[in-house]
Amino acid sequence: ERLRKLLRNMPKAELHIHIEGSLEPELIFELAQRNGVDLAYSSVEALREAYAFTDLQSFLDIYYAGASVLLKEQDFYDMTAAYLARAHADNVRHAEIFFDPQTHTARGVPFETAINGIWRACQDAPLSASLIMCFLRHLSEDEALATLEESLPFRDKFIGVGLDSSEVGHPPEKFARVFERARALGLRLVAHAGEEGPPAYIESALDVLKVERIDHGVRSLESPALVERLAREQMALTVCPLSNIKLRVFDVMGSHNLRTLLDANLAVTVNSDDPAYFGGYVNENYFAAFDALPLDEGHARQLARNSFQAAFVDPERKRAFL
Ligand code: HPA
Ligand code: ZN
8 A cells, every 4th residue: 555655765864774784594503514514593584583582681592692693794794685685675875883703702713803894784785774883781890891992993984873682781881981992993882772771761862871872762751841851852753663572672562653753753763673583674664664664655754754863974964865
């Protein structure tokens, strides 16, 4: 139908996608075989059946297990190329892609192996793509600082830093020094906040880390003062509808607050987060939200416009997208 066609065909940017979360079960098995890695699952079907999450941590456990098959630069290239082809098919014109170097360096895979493979796929892509390096917040700030130092020889291959993994108990202020250092290096700054964590985490991401976008941010609605501020500052929220349902942030899509966030004049965007784990790439996220919520063509165009507006691209290229 008409609205679905608009959602599918409209040019859009994707700003919240973890590349390790784009690793499909089929590719996990292919890479396991190629690299002689033993998987705890006997088949693609058995692995897919394990994708029954109750919260963020239950997802992260299986997401880190899936990433264990990534050993060689070509593995990172193949994973990234597959995502970019899929995003291109969804009419994504620009993607800002998270990667988690600590997930790989902790297993003995060199930083350069991961970033070089991911980056080379971005260079070969049929769309514009940039990288954002995320620190794992369940690890220490000293480990994040060491990762930032390790990344410096590759400074030209990524545009910013982010913060992901287990949110509750690891507030943004734990990473004040490493974000300060990243800011001094001229890196763009984002952080996951207000997915499972309280509105106070969104506030400290803004005030302490000085981030320029909030990843998720759906719990902002619990604080009217914060909503007022996010609207005034037009602070972008990279919302991930299917993720929020799979990780039980909301019970069902019909109770997702996407429409309420839009009505509050927030700079909301729609994204896939970990598409191989949550049941769909970016267009599926638009479809699922628009099927379940009172959203129309105007909202669709607004969300697409927001996605380019919130992108870390220079104003001239932004104008060309808009
Ligand atoms: N939240 C936190 N960490 C993550 C996520 C997420 O949605 N996806 C991958 N790592
Ligand atoms: Zn995320």
